[in-house]
Amino acid sequence: MPSNPFTSPTSALSRRGFLAVTAGSLLVAGCGSGPGSQSQGVGGFSGKPYNGPKLELAYWNGFTGGDGPAMQALVKKFVGSHDKIQIKNNTIQWTDFYQRLPAATKAGKGPDVGAMHLDQLATNAARSVIVPLDDLAEALDLSESDFAPSVWGPGIYKDKRYGIPLDVHTIAMYYNKDHFEKAGISDAPTDAASLDDACKKLQAAGIKYPFWMPNQWPAHLMFLSLLWQFGGQPYAEDGSEATYDDAAGEKALSWMREQVDKGYSPKAVDIDSQYAAFKNGKNSITWDGIWQINDLEAAGTNYGIATLPVIGDELAAWANSHNFFMTKQAADETNRANAAKTFIGWMSDQSSAWSKAGMIPARNSARKEGAFTGSVQHGILDQVDHLHFLPPVPGLGDVQPKTLEVAVNTAVLGKQSPEASLSKAANNATELMKQNQQKFGA
Amino acid sequence: MTTTTGQTTAPEVETTLDPSATPSARPGRRRGDDLAAWLFLAPYLLLFGVFVLLPIVLGVWISLHSWDFTLPGKPWVGIQNYRDLFTPGSVTFDPFWNSMQATGIFTLFSVPLLIVVPLVVALVMNQKFPGRNLFRAVYFAPYVLGVAVVGVLWRYLLDANIGAVNAYLGRLGLPADTTWLSSLPEAWIAMVLVTVWWTLGFNAVIYLAGLQDIPKELYEAAKVDGATPWSQFRYVTLPGLRPVTMFVTLTTIIASANMFGQAFIMTNGAPARETRTAIFYIAETGLQDFQMGEAAAASWILTVALMLLALVVFGVFRARGSVES
Numbered sequence: 001m002p003s004n005p006f007t008s009p010t011s012a013l014s015r016r017g018f019l020a021v022t023a024g025s026l027l028v029a030g031c032g033s034g035p036g037s038q039s040q041g042v043g044g045f046s047g048k049p050y051n052g053p054k055l056e057l058a059y060w061n062g063f064t065g066g067d068g069p070a071m072q073a074l075v076k077k078f079v080g081s082h083d084k085i086q087i088k089n090n091t092i093q094w095t096d097f098y099q100r101l102p103a104a105t106k107a108g109k110g111p112d113v114g115a116m117h118l119d120q121l122a123t124n125a126a127r128s129v130i131v132p133l134d135d136l137a138e139a140l141d142l143s144e145s146d147f148a149p150s151v152w153g154p155g156i157y158k159d160k161r162y163g164i165p166l167d168v169h170t171i172a173m174y175y176n177k178d179h180f181e182k183a184g185i186s187d188a189p190t191d192a193a194s195l196d197d198a199c200k201k202l203q204a205a206g207i208k209y210p211f212w213m214p215n216q217w218p219a220h221l222m223f224l225s226l227l228w229q230f231g232g233q234p235y236a237e238d239g240s241e242a243t244y245d246d247a248a249g250e251k252a253l254s255w256m257r258e259q260v261d262k263g264y265s266p267k268a269v270d271i272d273s274q275y276a277a278f279k280n281g282k283n284s285i286t287w288d289g290i291w292q293i294n295d296l297e298a299a300g301t302n303y304g305i306a307t308l309p310v311i312g313d314e315l316a317a318w319a320n321s322h323n324f325f326m327t328k329q330a331a332d333e334t335n336r337a338n339a340a341k342t343f344i345g346w347m348s349d350q351s352s353a354w355s356k357a358g359m360i361p362a363r364n365s366a367r368k369e370g371a372f373t374g375s376v377q378h379g380i381l382d383q384v385d386h387l388h389f390l391p392p393v394p395g396l397g398d399v400q401p402k403t404l405e406v407a408v409n410t411a412v413l414g415k416q417s418p419e420a421s422l423s424k425a426a427n428n429a430t431e432l433m434k435q436n437q438q439k440f441g442a
Numbered sequence: 443m444t445t446t447t448g449q450t451t452a453p454e455v456e457t458t459l460d461p462s463a464t465p466s467a468r469p470g471r472r473r474g475d476d477l478a479a480w481l482f483l484a485p486y487l488l489l490f491g492v493f494v495l496l497p498i499v500l501g502v503w504i505s506l507h508s509w510d511f512t513l514p515g516k517p518w519v520g521i522q523n524y525r526d527l528f529t530p531g532s533v534t535f536d537p538f539w540n541s542m543q544a545t546g547i548f549t550l551f552s553v554p555l556l557i558v559v560p561l562v563v564a565l566v567m568n569q570k571f572p573g574r575n576l577f578r579a580v581y582f583a584p585y586v587l588g589v590a591v592v593g594v595l596w597r598y599l600l601d602a603n604i605g606a607v608n609a610y611l612g613r614l615g616l617p618a619d620t621t622w623l624s625s626l627p628e629a630w631i632a633m634v635l636v637t638v639w640w641t642l643g644f645n646a647v648i649y650l651a652g653l654q655d656i657p658k659e660l661y662e663a664a665k666v667d668g669a670t671p672w673s674q675f676r677y678v679t680l681p682g683l684r685p686v687t688m689f690v691t692l693t694t695i696i697a698s699a700n701m702f703g704q705a706f707i708m709t710n711g712a713p714a715r716e717t718r719t720a721i722f723y724i725a726e727t728g729l730q731d732f733q734m735g736e737a738a739a740a741s742w743i744l745t746v747a748l749m750l751l752a753l754v755v756f757g758v759f760r761a762r763g764s765v766e767s
Contacts, residue, residue: 099729102512127512127732212603215624216712268621270601271710277604398731402537402715410714413624431533439510 049082050342052335056086057343060101060111062094066294067357074350078343085339098397105129105327112330113340115166118321119390119397122157126394126440130325132160136341140348147362148384151321154392163323164348167359170319170387171221171289172380173309177302179207179284188306192255195285195309199264202284210284212274213256213265215412220405221318222287226252228388229312234404235429239393239437242429244404245422248312253411253418255311260412268413278303290377293358297376305376307383319387321362324348360384395436403429505738512732523739538740540715541723542747544705548719549698552634556694557687560642564649565679578650582643589640593707596636597623600708623709629717633704641697645690652686653679688759692752699748720744 063071068091075087090111092100098120104110106129116124124130137143144152148168155163175188180198183205189195195211202210213219224234232248235241259265278286279299287308296303308317324344330336352366355375361367372378390396407425410416480487505523507516526532527539567578584592599606600622612618622632660678669677680687702721705711711718718726720740728737 102732106512127510128514129512209603216710266603266619268602268624268713270603270605270621270623271597271712273601273604280604282604395731406714409712413713415713428533435533439508439513 049346050084050335050339052084052338054084054086055335055339056088057113057330057336057339058088058090058111059343060090060092060097060114062092062097063115063357064091064093065291066298067291067359070354070357073356074347074353077350078346082342082346085343087343102127102129105329108329110327110329112336113324113326113343115322115324116163118151118154118163118165118323119392121155121162121323121325122392123394123397124325125157125160125162128328130162131328131331132162133164133326133341133344134161136164136344137161139341140345142348146364148360148364148367148387150387150389151319151362154389155323157392157394163321163325164344165362166322166324166348166351167354167357167362168319168321168384168387169290169359170317170380170383171218171225171287171308172317172377172383173306174278174286174288174292174296175304175306176278176281176284177304178281179205179210180304183207183284188304189285189309190307191309192311195311196262198285199259199262203264207284209264209266211259211264212269212277212283212286213259213412214269214272214274215409216271216405218288219256219408219412220400221289222256223249223252223404223408224318224388224390225287225308225316226255226311228316228318229308229310229314231313235391235393235396235433237391239391239396239433240430241433242399242403242426245419245426249422249426250418251312253408253422256408256412257414257418260414290360290380291358293376305379307380315383315386316388317383317386319389321389322359393433393436394440396433399429399432399436403432501738501741504734505736505742507735508733509735509738510732511734516735519735523736524743526736527739527743534736537715537718538720538723538743541718541720542744544717544722545699545701545720545744547630548633548637548701549695551630552637552698552701553691553694555634555638556642556645556698557691559638560645560690561649561683561687563642563646564653565675567646567650568653578647581646584640585643587640589703590707592636592640593704596632597708600632624712626713626716629709629713633701633708633717636708637698637701637704645694648686648690649683652683656682684759684762688755691755691759695751695755696748699744699751 059075061071071091072089075089079085079087094117097116101110101114101116101124110129121130125132142164147165151165151168155161155165173188179202180186180188183198183201185198185201187194189198199210214222227234227244227249230248230251232244232246232252234244236243260267274283274286275288275292277283278288279296279301281301290305293305307315324347326337326340326344330340348363351361351363352369352371355361355372355377358375358377360377360380361369361372366372367381367384403425407418407421411418411421506518506520508519508523509516526534529535563581567574567581571577587595598604600608602608602619602621602623605622607622608618608620611620620628622628656679660682661674664674664678700721701719702725705717705719705722709717711722721744724737724740724744727733727740
């Protein structure tokens with residue numbers, strides 16, 4: 001077996017040959033990969049605010065959109081009330097964030113604390129970029145019942161907690177109020193029949209394409225929501241296989257394609273144009289993330305927001321969550337670790353002020369506060385009990401764009417049947433997930 | 443290359459004066475020349491070594507491992523990465539060769555256009571007419587834009603449903619529902635045309651310099667011999683541009699084979715992953731998924747393919763050159 005060279009003398013020999021050639025370059029490449037993350041109680045955090053020598057924490061996040069100003073306001077407030085801790089903020093687009101974070105952390109130039117998505121925690125934990133925070137959760141007396149359902153579990157990887165949730169965010173149904181009025185629709189659609197009815201009325205009112213079906217972002221989020229609505233599961237909890245190529249998946253994807261076949265959507269919608277068109281009143285209904293609220297407010301669109309209609313058997317929606325993490329870099333120094341935990345603890349308590357970012361507070365108590373109850377996204381409160389998160393499987397974020405997203409794209413474009421595209425994607429995903437299991441040593 | 447006239451070093455004068463001098467008298471002098479040559483080359487070679495040679499060698503080393511720099515273990519896998527890329531049915535085979543095919547298609551259609559269209563533009567630019575400088579500037583202008591600007595600009599202009607291109611086509615009574623960015627071959631047509639628009643100015647300027655290097659006497663002589671404008675172009679201009687054309691061809695092939703930004707921004711690889719080019723695949727695999735071993739192996743395959751292509755181009759120009767001379 002060539003994949004097991006340590007038992008084969010020939011490849012061992014060629015390996016030495018290469019060692020001689022590239023000994024110098026190895027010195028460069030070989031550094032920076034220490035042993036895995038350490039024990040759960042780094043720094044012995046007591047739960048009391050940090051009171052050691054003055055220091056500066058590097059804080060990384062990807063809040064570049066309408067959520068940016070809200071986060072900056074929070075950071076300012078934190079610094080104002082903690083004179084021992086300075087915060088050096090670094091905001092990078094999320095896509096770049098996940099590329100840079102591991103590299104920077106390995107080079108010792110990364111952040112001490114940061115915020116990342118729930119579905120990225122396992123990957124970064126497996127890469128020992130971030131460290132467990134169990135002692136923090138314990139010291140702050142946080143437990144599953146304090147948070148929105150099912151957001152707590154996926155923060156745990158290999159029995160250790162790596163993230164403290166700040167918010168939950170999901171996709172919702174936006175609709176154009178002017179169009180609805182013109183078409184004589186009084187209530188937002190709540191199921192497949194009423195949505196279909198609304199589309200017909202909107203078309204009669206002169207909106208040629210009322211509901212544009214994307215085939216790229218956020219099409220796979222729509223698909224996942226529908227899959228859960230039809231009772232399916234995208235992945236096995238243990239990360240061993242992809243399971244969306246079943247009847248539920250087929251029904252979900254067929255429904256998406258159907259909107260095109262019925263003429264409610266143009267046959268091919270380019271990246272983001274369903275949203276650009278909604279913002280400009282060119283279509284009437286779109287499903288998108290609640291993080292778009294601030295953008296829609298700024299654009300002055302007369303929009304309404306509603307929970308996703310129940311297309312399947314019961315209400316369900318894809319969701320993700322911003323979680324605070326701490327890096328190995330901070331964990332290596334007791335003071336730094338305690339300051340970082342003070343920051344995370346304080347921030348997670350500001351969950352309701354974070355409503356200004358268009359997000360839903362993760363803490364149950366915060367969802368009762370005025371900052372949230374007065375917000376636009378409060379309108380989809382019912383959905384909070386029906387959110388689904390991807391399981392904490394390392395490397396899953398790399399698998400999905402190559403498999404599920406391709407299947408959704410080809411099927412919505414009508415290039416392949418939902419059944420065929422899902423089955424191919426799921427087979428490939430399972431294979432990649434098996435490779436990942438081996439790679440990350442699950 | 444072989445002529446010795448005009449050499450000025452003292453020993454050289456001696457050897458040319460002395461007809462009995464044999465080549466064996468030369469090495470002593472050469473050593474001094476060599477040292478000077480190496481000294482002059484040293485700064486370049488240092489940069490070349492650190493930023494080209496070393497990464498190339500390191501790339502081979504990495505390609506023989508399952509190399510994720512964020513993980514403590516980087517197991518040696520021998521040629522497994524290459525084997526996977528060459529084994530039909532493996533998870534990497536289809537995406538990789540699909541991306542190679544995408545690169546091939548793009549190169550095949552963009553290179554001829556990027557060789558011919560700039561030549562025509564350069565011929566026009568070379569004429570004397572009022573507003574010539576403005577004309578030159580207008581054609582060169584897009585080239586100064588970055589690929590991100592070009593990509594975003596055209597991504598919106600070409601949008602199937604809300605784009606300006608389709609809107610104007612509709613006003614002219616032409617089909618207004620072409621899905622430029624999400625179906626084939628429309629996406630290739632769009633990306634090739636955008637790339638031609640974007641980079642033709644650069645090739646045109648190189649051609650223009652080449653045109654201005656062709657001695658005027660040749661044209662005068664041709665005219666005296668009664669050559670038509672076409673014959674002048676065919677027998678004076680084209681042969682005169684041969685070295686320039688070879689340079690343009692090679693650099694254009696390499697640039698086209700490295701296409702990434704246009705696809706990344708305009709189509710994001712859609713439909714499905716059909717317009718995902720080789721560099722796109724390599725960047726995604728190596729920098730996003732951190733599967734550096736596999737990405738390095740893929741890079742090597744692309745590199746070897748490009749080297750072979752370069753050899754073919756050299757061969758073609760050599761053959762044509764020897765026929766003409």
